[in-house]
Amino acid sequence: MPRFSVIVPAYQVQAYLHECLESVLTQSYPDLELIAVDDCSPDACGAVIDEFAARDPRVRVVHLPENVGLGRARNAGMERATGDYLVFLDGDDTLTPDALLALADRLKETGDPDVLVYDYARTYWSGEAVRNRAAAELTESGPAPFRLADRPGLLNLLMVAWNKAYRREFVQRAGLAFPPGYYEDTPWTYPALMTAESIATLDRVCVHYRQRRAGCILRTTSERHFDVFDQYDRVFAFVDERPGLERWRPVLFRRMVDHLVTVYTRRDRLPRGARAAFLRRARAHYRRHRTPGAPVPARARVHHTLVRFGLHRTYRTLRQTAALCRGTARLTGRLLRALRRAALRGHYLLQRLLPLRTDQVLFTARAGRGGDPGALESAVRALAPHLRTAWVAPPAHHHTLAPGTRRLVPGTAAHWSALARSAYLVTDTDTEPGLVKRKGQVVVRTQGGTPLGHVGLDLQERPAAARGTDFTRLLEDVDRWDHVVSADRHSTLTWERVYPGRYTTLEYGRPRTDRFHTATASDVTRLRASLGIPEGSVAILYAPARRDYRRTQRRPLDLERVVRRLGPRFVVLARAHHPLDGPLEAASDRVLDVAGHPDAVSLCLASDALVTDFSPLMFDYAVLDRPIVLHADDWEAYAAARGLYFDPRSFPPGAVAGSEDELIDIFASGLWCGARSARLRAAFRDRFCPHDDGRAAERVVRRAVLGQTDLPPVVPLDERRPVPSAAVPLEPPPLAPPPLPPPPRRPAGLLTVTDGG
Template structure:
């Protein structure tokens, strides 16, 4: 019996089935079977091209989704069933991820709720709004959840493809879930019927909603069915206060949205409003309180059945928004004109050769390569004054005495216009003019494994929101581009094609990995609360473009338990999630897991750690300078590679052992595999390739070349790797 049956079902009207089957065939998993309930001759022929790897259930044209699901499930032999619409998709490696997760679930779990990505005709791989919801539920641990205690899970998108169901559970309820029921009903009813619900807050399904204009017109009865569906779900939730309240709220919200956003003939709109009004009154939970403000008023009018009043309220709101929008636009335009006037006036004066503007990570503060360059500038060229561009919210965290300006202010505009040197590890705004007597220094903030710049074009999830023409205009302002290795130099040339000069001098932020002393390392570990003699493992995963929020891909409590009292986990989330609630809150006080996400600088964390565990983060390239063990946890490599794009196969050329599952990682860290001869050999090859220019003097070379105008030949040479001595390990420092 396979662990998982992927049941492909439903009609394929837009020819997505071929791509789905090709993707499944390209990434087979030994514990997964694929059953295709093929609707029509064309779908049958497409599926049969993949036999015997695929089990084909031929069905006549016109078979609907519910009937095809039932036929596919009847043929499936797996312990768990994953229903995938023929028009949807699966991210690469998703069946393997799901099968491994379900294999670890206890028998009480009936449904595994997945995160997903959305793809439309415009773009693909968009994070779903379910990400934060599943992340919050995931903080309760990996034990299956009782829906009555986690009723907000009902708010997850009603897609059956995001519910992997235990086969025995499905067969027990198949008649109820398929007879005359649509997919949104089955998706929510499955959660209500389940004894326990488990969550996998990582995308393992791709929803491809069709363009509405490609669908047949919606009939009046289909509009009314929305109300009927919710009434049936509320019947199912009767006697369960928390799920009932959530479903009631969803019903009122969805009915109002459908009424407002859907073009219905007037008689249909009136009848829909009437039915929704009756349901809102009849199903209203005891003690229900309407939300305050306009939303509460909308719900009140619905309960009254006040169709005419509601339409008048809509019209008044539309007019009010138009007036407010006009006022806001005029205010913004006036403020922008004033700032532009000050900026343009400052541009007419000669650039100040004693002024350098620094910024890092979209104005987050003093950090990364710009910080290391600014520090060295103070030593070698103290007559040049550094001014940092920092967001108002981050200004309070600046080192004492840091001269800074806040974006959008008059002084910021004047400083940007007057400075001779502009240093950033991302890009300055489009509005910054490249004046002839100014020097723009692009430092970057990592060695690229993932595709960057123009190389993101074929990857819509990564390219979402990017204006590539504007990007190239910003790149054209660069005079210099800092590189840590020849791999980076080649990739920057490819991703950011322009006339800039490459500074193959190493990353200034990595200098500390060669200059730190034993006392520095002892002091950092003391600040972090790491007791002498304990092994510190830094876990630093990266951002995923296809996820809406960050949830640890590891059960950190379980991992810490396996590693024992002598090991402490330092867990650092990607800076993109700095404002999100931490999923580590419950583990902070154990002393075995320390959330170091807000800690700066990250270089301190690397110096404090005996080993690094990461996935695809560029921190691995920096940490390799320390010549300490690195372990790669790559549970979703195929998904990451296909959605973000990569420059090389990390699994073929890793800096150390590779774990595909938590069990793999636990075994590596609880044996000598994390630092044995094989790991050392892999790390040595990785260091030769990616630690090419880092030697502790990168900042000096950059300052001498850019700010002091010295020739390349006059700069300190980079010694061979074998002649460089990294900072001592924590064990040596102790």
């Protein structure tokens, strides 16, 4: 008897069915049976299913003689199911990696409940993935299992069958089955949740819900959408037969009205001539099943009123009025924005006629404030107090700016005035379009980090990584630069080739890493406490690079499994490299999502080790002289899409793991902080951190702003003392003693005499 019976009905999904079935059969938890139901599909779905059955004995095939619809196709699959739990999956959706393993673990933790509810993410044809907006209802905090009365908020989730696992014995005992027609999930899901004696939740995305560009069956215009009325009649009949469920009638009534409003208001569902008839029938259902008691949100009361009285003409008038208002607002907004742009352009032209302010330095950074510009501002305030500093940052970042620094909002008149009149411009991002560099202005450009993947003009042959880069504008921006800050010889040679210009390279180190030398142990302790790192824990910073060859980003590691295998002492700080990474699919007190943290330097200081793949953060982290472990299972794919200036595996900063299990073994065995890891890191630091001694920002300011040439000497590598990590040092595994040399051979004929011999 398998643990899971995964039931996949298929009808006209031949383009997606292969990916769907593969996502099930490649699960890391193999104790399953896959029941694929061919609902007499006119395309190649049946042939695809037969091919999978021929190569994997876990696949059981059901060919229906006629098309019966999604609900009855699922019933046919359930009749042949033998697993402990039923899992439904539509033929165009997919299971996420390790989803069944997470389900099995959660079922074991919660004592095999009747129903386990898990999360999903909508995946769009563009590659975007958006997690369920009601994911907060799936929190695993609190007692489990429970009943619906303990967590009624679960009814706010999408009422579908495929975001839950059902104990097969419970389904048989409750007599649950899918009815015919559209919206067949409604009379299945509500009864399942209301009658379940035990329910548990899993706060993890286990299903990718495909949003097809052409839409799904429920987004086709048809009178079959009238089936929704029969489905709710079945739900209320189920409640009427069981007096113990009477308490749920007000909630069901409100959800029914919301559902009917959704069907009525969606323009792609009902034929134009059927909308009035639908609303009349909705009015009859409103009166038949009306059950006061459930609160109705204020914004939904208008819709409820329209359904209650069947006001079709009123609704049509309101919608036309709203559309007219929206159109007028959009046109007005476009005109106002055009006038504002013209006014700012004229203001900038006037400001350029005024003399430069030789005592003003303007800073801009990608993250609002931080990185190299943030370190350079601190150095300017310390070395040149006669200069005034100003920051261009969104209002949300203004509280992070130093006292006395002028705060400018991007795109305002004050911002353009500062661009026109500041003598020094320091930035780590592209300059504003339309900026004209004036005579006497000095532009200092800091880069994002030591280049590992291709950048600049080298991206012309890497369209996946270039992502529509305007190389003409890039070179125009380069022509504005006076100084480029570089960390090492490798960076200098790369920048000057891929960003050709007349600027001067300042190979003085990474200003942002100066904090690694000036921070104290108390600073590290404070940062760890602010992030929620338990005292005495080993904090691993996980920072993967963005995959240019993937439209939808995913984390190569199952972080929950990693910390579970490593034990309670380890904590992972998960830092997404790009917004497409989205929220963590699982969360606990030992996997901390720090994707939204604005300061990577603080995360480095708070951690005890770094796990990364191709991220330039490894070069910054090497300045700290803390362990680094490389992990990637797609070296070749990344190199082909992005291009690499060198293979990090050939010159690594520490241990290298090719799989998740190897990474776990590296930390479990202590190799991550062993002698070999230290030797590799020392060689890496010698090559890529020659100038990072805590005074890089001072050297840049003295040279680019103050015009000095007599700069502070670089502290030798072996004399630097970056702030140590806060975790209790782990003893590396003892090294095997070297073998003893063989005893020397004595010449023949000699007698050796010892004391007492």
